[in-house]
Amino acid sequence: MESAKQLLNYINKHVSLTDEEASLLLSKINFRKYLKGQYIVQQGDVCKNSNFVISGCTKMFYMNNEGQEHIVMFSIKDWWSSDLGSYISQTPSDYNIQCLENTEVFQFPYHSQEKLFQEIPKLERFFRIIIEKALVASQKRIVRNFSLTAKERYLIFRELYPTMEQRIPQYMIASYLGITKEFLSKIKGQLILEQ
Numbered sequence: 508m509e510s511a512k513q514l515l516n517y518i519n520k521h522v523s524l525t526d527e528e529a530s531l532l533l534s535k536i537n538f539r540k541y542l543k544g545q546y547i548v549q550q551g552d553v554c555k556n557s558n559f560v561i562s563g564c565t566k567m568f569y570m571n572n573e574g575q576e577h578i579v580m581f582s583i584k585d586w587w588s589s590d591l592g593s594y595i596s597q598t599p600s601d602y603n604i605q606c607l608e609n610t611e612v613f614q615f616p617y618h619s620q621e622k623l624f625q626e627i628p629k630l631e632r633f634f635r636i637i638i639e640k641a642l643v644a645s646q647k648r649i650v651r652n653f654s655l656t657a658k659e660r661y662l663i664f665r666e667l668y669p670t671m672e673q674r675i676p677q678y679m680i681a682s683y684l685g686i687t688k689e690f691l692s693k694i695k696g697q698l699i700l701e702q
Contacts (some may be wrong), residue, residue: 510538510561514613517559517585521636522629532630535623537614547588547604547612554593554600556614557634560586563610564674567602568682578683581607581668581675588612591641607675657686658694 515529524532537556541547541563548554550570558565565588568578579602582588593600594617615623624631651660661684665672672680681691 508538510611510613513561513585514559518633522633524627524629528627528629531626532623535616535619537616539612539614541606541610541612543606543608543610545606547606547610548590548593548600548602550601550603551599553597554590554604555618556589556616557591557594557620558582558588558604558612558614560584560588561611561613563606563608563612564671565604565606565610566675566679567604569602576682577685578679581671581683583668583671587637587641591638607679652685657684657690658697660684661691661694 511533515524515532518524518532538561547556547558547565560582562584565582566578567580567582567588567590568576570576588604590600590602590604592598593602597617620634624634651663655663661680664680664684677691678688681688684691686694
């Protein structure tokens with residue numbers, strides 16, 4: 508299965524699994540397909556799986572009391588898509604995770620994760636590395652939101668997600684950047700003039 512190979516290649520960049528360990532891992536996780544528009548997690552529900560994206564694209568967002576969407580992150584191929592806080596604590600999620608395209612994921616169920624760590628101890632190291640990277644990325648994003656201009660944040664977005672502008676609507680990029688769609692158009696106009 509090509510998707511299993513993709514996941515194992517990703518894991519093997521961080522820790523080396525034997526063939527037996529790889530088979531055991533694959534027997535404990537689930538492969539799942541979602542259609543565009545489907546939710547992987549809904550605000551208020553407990554996030555029961557850590558999701559590794561094989562193909563497609565998801566957005567993680569918070570919906571405020573006025574019904575306004577605040578996009579926190581996008582996840583594309585070889586990225587993770589989960590509400591980590593909800594997953595780790597098994598408490599209700601603050602976020603929604605919705606598929607922006609037909610999406611395929613491998614799901615690591617919370618209830619079998621501890622058993623996996625006991626059976627394949629190096630997976631605990633793998634997940635520690637992944638969570639550390641997620642924490643660093645999250646902290647960098649917070650600092651960027653406080654210290655950089657909207658234009659600088661947009662340029663970083665393009666660097667992080669080089670193919671996203673062709674895949675998702677402009678208003679979603681604006682939401683991720685914390686600006687209006689009109690202001691994003693203005694920034695893009697300025698960048699064209701600067702070239």
